[in-house]
Amino acid sequence: MATTTKTAERARPTYFPQLAAERLDIALCRASAAVARAADAHATEEGLGVGQHLVLQMLDAVGPCSQQTLSEELRIDRSVMVSVCDDLEREGFVRRERNPRDRRSYAVTITDSGRRRLAEAQTSIPAFLGDTFHPLTPEERAQLGMLLGKLLGTGA
């Protein structure tokens, strides 16, 4: 993203310090949404959105899942999960079969093609992520992940 260079060029805006601490928290959370959005946009450009990547990764790791399970684990809204799976299915990366035990739900399964695509993505992504998170040291990134995880109640 050009944001990094841009902020360097011009007198970069700063959260003005008089902001009440509580509001600053929220302002920053809101801003971290921008990071996620940028990552999303970039990943989509590369042909595999963050949501799609997460789904493939999870299916690869834990086997067939319902869309419900996927959306709960990955914090992607059910209605959004529909289109994520639509896209993945259209490209042949997953199969949707009705779960015979509960015909309301699907058993979403990763295909061999999906596994190959996943492997590709794993290699192309790190460079971009290094770019996005480069202001932070590896320790700080780990810490950020830990704090956000704690804030969101995902356990220690």
Place this chain on the structure above:
Amino acid sequence: MATTTKTAERARPTYFPQLAAERLDIALCRASAAVARAADAHATEEGLGVGQHLVLQMLDAVGPCSQQTLSEELRIDRSVMVSVCDDLEREGFVRRERNPRDRRSYAVTITDSGRRRLAEAQTSIPAFLGDTFHPLTPEERAQLGMLLGKLLGTGA
């Protein structure tokens, strides 16, 4: 928000640990957007959105500003700032006067009514925020703010 109680009630979803670290970062950033959204929704319910609150707070602290300055400092998009100021002006919390030195820009000024509204909001918000951020200690909150700030290039 009911999120805290809800996560306690039901088998709470967790980011499944096999997630590659890089993706987890982004997944968490994305999820923290949900925190910001929840805060926004709550604040709007109380009659003063987060954006509006931030603007009032800044105008109160640093005096009249152009919309451009406000949107840069507060990381609110220019086009969004238009409607934020529209709302504030309609309710009489700010005045928009043309800057005589540069008639392209406005000098947005907080009114006495705006100051009163700001004072009200300052008292009603902390309770909700304490609830939202209670998983973190004050030190951790400060650290989270620092890390996100660094990630976004707002300086140390």
Place this chain on the structure above:
DNA sequence: GGACAATCATCTGCTGTCAAACGATCTGCA
């Protein structure tokens, strides 16, 4: 003075997210 690029506020269109509602299906209970 006049041409040109830059800036401010604004509007429009696109995308992603979410809440609410719906049909199909399952579960529990009488």
Place this chain on the structure above:
DNA sequence: TGCAGATCGTTTGACAGCAGATGATTGTCC
């Protein structure tokens, strides 16, 4: 068995964020 309520996937409508274009204004360079 039959019925009420819950759950799964889906669609729809509303809304925020963002990029790009526009009109008014400013500053700059010739």
